[in-house]
Amino acid sequence: MSPPGSMPWRFVSALSFTQLISYGTLFYAFALLIEPMERELGWSKTALTAAYSLALVSSAFFAFPVGRLIDRGYGRAVMTGGSILAALFLALWAWTDHYLPFVLIWLGIGAAMSAVFYEPGVAVLASRLGLLTRRGITIMTLVGGFASTVFIPLTHVLIEAYGWRGALLVLAALNLAICAVLHASSIPAAPTRPKQSDESHIAARPASDPRRVLKKPAFWLFVVTSVLQGIISTGIPVHLIPILLERGFTIDAAVAAYTVIGPAQVAARFMTGFGERAMSLRGIGVATMALSVLAFALLPFVPGGSWLILGFAGLYGAANGMLTIVRALLPPELFGREDYGAIQGMIAMPVRIAMAGAPFAFGALWASRGNYDAVVLLCLGMAVCAFGAFMLNLALAKEP
Template structure:
């Protein structure tokens, strides 16, 4: 598609809606289902969250093959199949009383989410939109950024009125009745492959190989940056309120600070996506890492009750929001536009594995140290190291 072409709103609106539903039902819903499942089934929170963490690990191992299939033009089949699989597993979950089956369900949901979450949607956009992918990715993240705002209160009402099992059936209906249908009708079919005529044989065959990036130091620096920021992005939301309570903030102040994160993410994504003329993507990346480091440098000096906690929340949320855009759009600049989906999958694998253990690791560090001070220092160290790795990455990218 020409960079001067108009935005193909059909695919962008399709993926915006399906990402909103997928994240709402397959990511945010779990937090609301823990307590009623614990009461009804007698399974501990540790057992429940362990199964959830396995889904992140499962999704890591499916990330590259899913990306490769999308690169080959099978985005419609991959994302439609992911929604159907998610719906079926949610139905099985609604009727199960067996913990081993519950674990298997989440291993399967990990495979489904690898075909439904951002990396897959971004790969479909990159294949179909070309240079317009940046604007499309921004729109999707803006819409999906409201997944918790829409689905947390909606699912809370459903669970309270109908119970968690019927809520799971409603979630399944959304995945198959809306997401699967939209994926099947709104994503273009696989492009026709050229026939091997005598003329075409004279053209050198494609030497595309996503593993070529494994030999590039810049790739590993980008992975390091993504892993460190991924640990922060998944570990801190779980522990932020306990951190603030330990530092003397009231529960009301802690919750108020937490609510700043979401709007800051959305605002930063909007400015990042539509302000490309003001700052290059590489400059936005540097700003992203610097804001993360600045936030954790500020946090230890914020006294209980200080309004500066909202500054920290804003810096943290904005950095997270911008990071989504940077991770989606910078790899093509650094590593080429070929094999976008597979390369994103290769980056996602270590990121998701480390994200799976981050909440437990932060909790273990708190228990060992006796306070959250060690967690704050660790996050500051990771934020600074991610900034350094990113700067080295850009320096290497300038080399011939």
């Protein structure tokens, strides 16, 4: 544990950098790999995104045991092992020519996701930083927000230079040579028994009954909001490049628009994390939902080749970036600070299930209609519903 007021910058920087690589290689790169795999192997977008969706189901399945291991002090083993698994399965993906092994590989990638993405990263940060956890989360998500900015163009360059198989081998090497090494060298290894007086281990204190929130309509409205936004935030990154190509943008223009999302996420997270005196968390939540509505209201009217697509990318990125912090920090304000972990778990389960089905559902909707117009309109409808549910949530949360 770091001394009060002292930020362990090497530790935070290492975890932040590994988040950037993990999300870039395991989450964002897939969007650029769909087209070349479809051309070479003849697999449909629906089949490809179905395997991706199974990875998210796998990730949800492993989330609880991974969290328990981290709570017991095994964060170093979990995150190092997750990076090794990521490298292994990315390398296996590069050599696959058959669909069943491809599906099994993505189940393994899901297990790796559960060990290296934000959830385990936040848990490891909290166990080390104590009262500095909020600042550490902000820094980590700021750096992680550049994942699309770095890895969408990088993956594009790698595919152009080495083909999609060669690109995957390079991405595997990054997980093994950088992420695994940083996790092994920066995260404390030995399990420690927390002191009862240590505020950083507040979750270890006796808890009241978290099921009390199940009786509150505001809780279920927050779940609805989180599910709808989760579907958008998972489905759109996988399909955005194909959406833009279909609307008449070149691959270079589509990649350029995609790279705007990262800086927009980072700018929004910076304002959210360090500007709490200027705007409350509730106000930030309202702004998040409003930006999402504006983004998808704009997209249908952007003609192919128009620079306005950068406006959509900026609005979508800002909403997505703010959402990460709002999800983590707003529930205690709405429902009380007791049983934080249990309440977050109750919220996370339906969200992850919905997120797992989003890429496949968007792909299936595209296949049934022959274009992405219905997907764009669906996202607009979900954004509007999420905004309405969130506003009603705030109104009900004020009630005792």
